[in-house]
Amino acid sequence: MSERSVRRAARGPEPLPQALRDPGRTLVMGVVNVTPDSFSDGGQWFDTDVAIAHARHLLAQGADIVDVGGESTRPGAAHVSPEQELARVLPVVETLAREGAVVSVDTVNASTAEAVTQAGALIVNDVSGGLFDPEMTATVARSGAVYVLQHWRGTPETMNDLAVYGDVVAEVRAELAERLEEAVAAGVREEQVVLDPGLGFAKDPGHNWTLLSHLDALLDLGRPLLVGASRKRFLSGVVAPRVAQEPLARDAATAAVSALSAAAGAWAVRVHEVTGSLDAVRVAAEWREHS
Template sequence: MSTLRGRGTVRGLPEWDRCAVMGVVNVTPDSFSDGGHWFDTTAAIKHGLELAAEGADLIDVGGESTRPGASRVDEAEELRRVVPVVRGLASEGVTLSVDTMRARVADQAVAAGAVLVNDVSGGLADPDMIPVVAAADVPFVVMHWRGFSESMNSRAVYEDVVAEVVAELRERMDAVIGGGVSPEKLVIDPGLGFAKDAAHDLSLVAHLARLRELGRPLLVAASRKRFLGHVLAGDGAAPPPARERDAATAAISALSANAGAWAVRVHAVRATADAVRVARAVEGAA
């Protein structure tokens, strides 16, 4: 059943009988884990098709790095990076999300075939985003966000990270719905790594049930992030490179699926695709 464990469905997207897998295609030279690998349009399309073949249910295409400290790319360059890749993958029948904070990029990506807008700012970075998403009538990811990459580390200050993230997401959801986006088309994302340190991220993963109390499907995007590097390194040691965190990512994917996440967003798909299917089989046997 599509609502197993109350995972929820998103109107306008396919329904899956388990936690879905969102594969990442970064069309950037500077993303923290794979910057430059898929910067060429042809290479990016090829990579997206490979991720789909490995088990990704949808592909998230982004043209701007949001790693801590990253500077913004200009709009024309982001459009140049993203739109041809979206168009190429859509022509192959891939279910596509566009990862952008800009309304014009979202609008043109949807016209090119994207069916979901994944805005890490939840519509805060561009005042035109919510009207564009509402007019396009497409699903929208509302992520917890406290500011752009250059300054977000300084904003990682919480008394109770779970309670504050839930409250801030609820406030943002209300604003997005008030702007005309259908509640049935909202997905929420706790924003792991965005204005959060490792302890904050781990606490949020441990309390995903609290986030699901917001009543909308939950996207968990932990792939290769800093908190996993800290866990793997232990006290005082240097974290392993981002590409050596895929097994840890798959562990988070399994935990998220077991906690009722609607989808997980990952760079390396195969291990996570296996993890969520095992989690589904265990749920079915319970």
């Protein structure tokens, strides 16, 4: 990768290893759902040993980061206790971190964030952007971990009713800016923060596509951007109708979104299937290099 390409690649925050701060391409974050009710895999990786094996498989395929979650955040999902969530994810995090993996943990709970960062997780991926647990930002500030701050309205039980916007790009941008400002005021260093537009969270398909086509407006906030479109329901509109309702049938569409997000300058894409999106972000890197 040329010096010009590296300079143009999306920049990551300080807490990550140098190789992942400026890799010359968009990073690929592989998803490991240690839950019995994931929308994408139906609990296939719920067993601890199976979850660890799956994470190793994603890493072997080329994932830069593995994102471990112990609570489903699909629309309508019920909240689980922090104790139950931690029991699911901690053994997975401990093993993977000990093996040298870059581990992210998908949690809205400060107590979980504290435990997993002490166990070696480098990233806290908070879909609530600090709105669910008022202790989250202070916990992240103390840990020094990368903090993925996502746009959020409501909870999984209520968010579909809150998908009402006059200008979705302007409103999501303003709400992310407000959450970023509040996180920094709570002690989180700005360079720790990655922003996420929260595709599918309090957004209908049109909102998701509009945000994806205006990632530049979100990048103007000055922070790296994580895009999580993988297998989400809004992709069913571009998939062959006979298989559109099958989440695994949306992997090719996910890879296409990964390529477009990478071309727009996203720092990372969060995906369930690594190989297609890794090829996609590499294509985008070459595209940018020769544009």
